[in-house]
Amino acid sequence: MKPNYNSITFLGTGTSQGIPIIGCTDPVCLSNNPKDKRLRCSALINYNGLDILLDCGTDFRTQMLRENKANVDAVLLTHEHTDHVGGLDDLRPINFIKKQDIPIYGLNRTLDDIKIRYSYAFSKNKYPGAPGFQLFPVKDVFNIKNIKITPIHVLHGKLPILGYKIGNLSYITDASFIDEKEMDKIFNSEILVLNSLRLEEHHSHFNLDQALQVIDKVKPKKSYLTHISYQLGFHEEIEKNLPSNVFLAYDGLELNF
Numbered sequence: 134m135k136p137n138y139n140s141i142t143f144l145g146t147g148t149s150q151g152i153p154i155i156g157c158t159d160p161v162c163l164s165n166n167p168k169d170k171r172l173r174c175s176a177l178i179n180y181n182g183l184d185i186l187l188d189c190g191t192d193f194r195t196q197m198l199r200e201n202k203a204n205v206d207a208v209l210l211t212h213e214h215t216d217h218v219g220g221l222d223d224l225r226p227i228n229f230i231k232k233q234d235i236p237i238y239g240l241n242r243t244l245d246d247i248k249i250r251y252s253y254a255f256s257k258n259k260y261p262g263a264p265g266f267q268l269f270p271v272k273d274v275f276n277i278k279n280i281k282i283t284p285i286h287v288l289h290g291k292l293p294i295l296g297y298k299i300g301n302l303s304y305i306t307d308a309s310f311i312d313e314k315e316m317d318k319i320f321n322s323e324i325l326v327l328n329s330l331r332l333e334e335h336h337s338h339f340n341l342d343q344a345l346q347v348i349d350k351v352k353p354k355k356s357y358l359t360h361i362s363y364q365l366g367f368h369e370e371i372e373k374n375l376p377s378n379v380f381l382a383y384d385g386l387e388l389n390f
Contacts, residue, residue: 139300141178141324143386144196147171148330148338148362149216151192161363168368168383172196173216174306174360176326177205180280180299185209187297187304193220200385203230207277210239211306212294213246221251225264234265236277240295244268271295285318287311290337298322302390303353306360309337316351324390325353326382331364341365348379357382 145151152171153162161169173190177200186208197203205227211217224235237247247268248255254264269275271284285296287308296305301323305311308328311319319325327347330338338360339347348356358375359382365371372381 138182139178139180139302140387140389141176141302141304141326142200142202143357143359143382143384144175144177144200145172145190145192146359146361146382146384146386147173148360149173149214150362152361152363154363157363159363161365161367164367166368168381169363170384171361172384173219174328175217175220176304176359177202178299178302178304183207183278183280185277185280185299187211188217188306189220189224190216191219194223196384197223203227205235208235208237209282209295209297210237210243210247211296212240212289212292213243213250214307217307218243218247218250221247221266222264224266225262228265234267236267236269238269238271238275238277238282240293241270244270283318285311285315287315292337300390302326307337308339309335309343311347316347319353320351322351322353323355324388325351325356326359327356328360329358329365330360331362332366333364341371345376345379348376354378355380357386357388 172192176187178185184204184206186205274283283298288310289307303319303322304326306328327344329341329344334340356379
C-alpha cells in the first residue's frame with residue numbers, strides 16, 4: 134500500500150520576476166484570480182517524513198509563512214540563479230529551531246556560487262546569527278537518510294542544471310533541453326513537474342508546446358507545469374485547453390504521490 138504522507142507543496146510557480154511583475158499592466162498581471170499570482174519557483178516535498186526543499190528563492194520566507202511550514206531537512210538546488218537561491222539566508226530560523234546546519238545539494242558550480250554569495254555563512258569567525266549550511270556536490274544518485282535522490286541533468290540554455298527524481302515524482306524547472314539518457318530517468322513517472330514559460334519560444338526555457346512534447350514522450354500519469362510567466366496567459370484559459378493529464382500548477386497546490 135502506498136504511503137499517504139508523501140506530498141509536494143508548490144511554494145511558487147512563477148518565473149524570475151513572479152506574477153504580477155512590478156509595473157506590468159498586462160491583463161494577466163492585473164488578474165484577480167489567485168491562481169494567476171505566482172511567486173518565484175520552489176516546492177517542498179515531504180517524503181517518508183523528511184522535508185526536502187527544491188530551490189530556495191527570494192520569496193521563500195513569504196511562501197513558508199503562507200503555507201504554515203516551519204521545517205526543512207535538506208535543500209536540493211537546481212542551479213544558482215537568484216530566483217532559485219536568493220532566499221537561503223531565510224533558512225536561519227530553521228537553523229535556530231533545529232540547532233544544526235542544513236544540508237544543501239547541488240552542482241559544484243552552484244555550491245561555489247553559494248560560498249561567494251553567502252560568504253558570511255562560511256567565515257572562520259562566523260557571526261552567531263548567520264545561517265549554517267553543509268554543502269554536498271551532486272553528480273550521480275545519492276541518498277538523504279535512506280531516501281534515494283536521482284539527479285536529472287538538463288540544459289537551461291547553454292547552462293547545465295539539475296532536476297530531481299524522488300520516488301515516482303520527477304521535478305524539472307528552467308530546462309530547455311533534455312537528452313535521451315536523462316529522459317529515460319523520468320519515463321512513466323507518476324507525477325512530472327516541468328517548466329513551461331510562455332507560448333512563444335525562448336532561448337533557455339521550454340515553451341508550452343515544447344513542454345507538451347516532452348510530456349507526450351515520457352508519458353507520466355500526470356504532469357504539472359511550473360515556472361510560468363504572465364505571457365503564458367490566464368490560468369483558467371490555458372488549463373482548459375491542456376491534455377487531460379496535464380495541469381497548470383499554482384502557488385499553494387499540494388499533491389500526494
